Amino acid sequence: MEELELISYMFWSFLGLFLLLFILSGIRVIKEWERAPILRLGRYVGLKGPGIIYIIPLIDRIPCKISLRIQTIPFSSEQTLTKDNVPVNVDAVMYVKVIDPEKAILNIENYYQASLWAAQTTLREVIGRIELQELLSHREMVGQELRKIIDEKTEEWGIKVISVEIKDVIIPQILQDAMSRQAQAERERQARITLAKAEWQAAELMVKAAQLYEKDKTALLLRWMNMIYEIGQQPGTNTLIFVPS
Incomplete structure (x- = not known):
């Protein structure tokens, strides 16, 4: 009799433990940025999450988790x-x-x-x-x-x-080389245009200066004296100036 009671006790204990584990197996934890679609017997019933959720074991299923992050x-x-x-x-x-x-x-x-x-x-x-x-x-x-x-x-x-x-x-590498040559040619063209513009502007200023010196002899004399001064500033240069008496 005692042996029968022991077997019965062990049976109900194992059954209770199995039912407890079965119930706990439905607990899921869903992260803050996730949502879990629930399929109940193959039919979509909604989304759950985030946090702790519960699904019915063997009946509910989560096919995947959807991330809401970028x-x-x-x-x-x-x-x-x-x-x-x-x-x-x-x-x-x-x-x-x-x-x-x-x-x-x-x-x-x-x-x-x-x-x-x-x-x-x-x-x-x-x-x-x-x-x-x-x-x-x-x-x-x-x-x-x-x-x-x-x-x-x-x-x-x-x-x-x-x-x-x-x-x-x-x-393609061939096209890269061609584009590089084209860019180099364009840079050279721009450099020549810039140099030509600079020469044109310099020539224009020289013409205006010549017209000014022609009208004002004092300005021409001051320019001449400034040129002599600049030449004298160069190292190793001796300058002789002849002044008529």
Whole structure:
């Protein structure tokens, strides 16, 4: 009899412990920046979090956790032709934020991967509509156009595109050399123009000075004396001045 009571006691003890662990297994901790979608028998019933939440074991399930923080998505476009038929490789980065976790879990299987693919295809489309010089000199404007187009695509997924930045534009080495020579030629042209302008201005001032000296002999004499003084200031120079008696 005592043995039967002991077995019964152990059975109910193990059963109670099992039920306690079963109940405690439904406790989850969700971080401040996360939200947890709840599926009850496969049906979406809502979001929970942050903090300590409870789900019904074996009935409720959390398929994933949605982060509400801004996320960075690097992407690139390899060997894409610009409007003027120049092959370029463009590296960019996109900053996105989930603003509607319910859409992000129900309307798209993987919002991160989908946003990445949308960014890559949009980058190729935009590059094909602009010329190389515009891509190189107006990166910020190109990034703004990319952000606007991608944001329209991801809006139905509950994703907000904060910004898109062009990190690097890689062009063929032959074209880089040609652009370098062109830039060097442009710098030389600007230098020659600047020198010519300086000579023209100097000649114009000399003409005005000659006209002044022609009208005012005293000014010419003062200029002559100043030139003699400047020559005498040079080291190792002896100056002889003959003054008529």
